[in-house]
Amino acid sequence: MTNTRRAMFSTLVIIPLLSALPAGAGEAITIFAAASTREAVSDAAAAFSKRTEIPIIPVFAATSLLARQILDGAPADIFVSANRAWSEHLVAADMISATNLRVIAGNRLVLASGDPHPKPITDPKHLPQLLVSERLAMADPNSVPAGIYAREALTGLGIWQALADRLAPTADVRRAMTLAQRREVPFAILYGSDLFAAKDLHEMHSFAPNLHSPIVYLAGLVNRPGRKASASALLDYLASPEGKAHFIAQGFTAPGE
Secondary structure (H helix, E strand, O other), X not given: OOHHHHHHHHHHHHHHHHHHOOOOOOOOEEEEEEHHHHHHHHHHHHHHXXXXXXXXXXXXXXXXXXXXXXXXXXXXXXEEEOOHHHHHHHXXXXXXXXXXXXXXXXXXXXXXXXXXXXXXXXXXXXXXXXHOOOOEEEEOOOOOHXXXXXHHHHHHOOOHHHHHHHEEEEOOHHHHHHHHHOOOOOEEEEEOOHHHHOOOOEEEEEOOHHXXXXXXXXXXXXXXXXXXXXXXXXXXXXXXXXXXXXXXXXXXXXXOO
């Protein structure tokens, strides 16, 4: 995005938000965000803080872990989830209002390798032969969004059962990425955006989006005593065109793509 367009978005989005901030709004905002959003959320938080002088405290981990911590009373002001299910789980628990949920980004699911000379696989029929004899890293398929999407995709291809005993499940998608970077596993199922953060990994295959649930990132205000009033301004920024541009710049897709 050009500097001119950034300035335009700043005028349209940030100034109205600043005028609406109450006294004492300069207190730090704590944002719990999915591990895969580290770079995008950090960039967005830095831009927001620079213009508002409101400090942001980001906490990154698996969506499932963060959601459980919020349910246990962790002092989060905003929650950024890598799937709809965990957001709706907090809505059902009255920890987030459904009216405060915003879809801010999408993503792709890919098979990645640390091989410096990868041979991309365009036909998924060739995946079983490639994977059945190798260790495959992925986020925990029982609770972490990236792992859930991966299990859905492999099930859709009819190879989940054949691979079940070859998996190296991890606490979040970035740990699966690290295993591939260290060559502790030859392959990992990651998000397309993870490849922007891991320049030493290469895309082997992009899973068809109809093989898994839509990958969506949602942000919402956490209902808790003491939540910073300025948190709603940060939420509005994340959902604005400029806020979403931080995600696009890090390899995410636009919502709905």
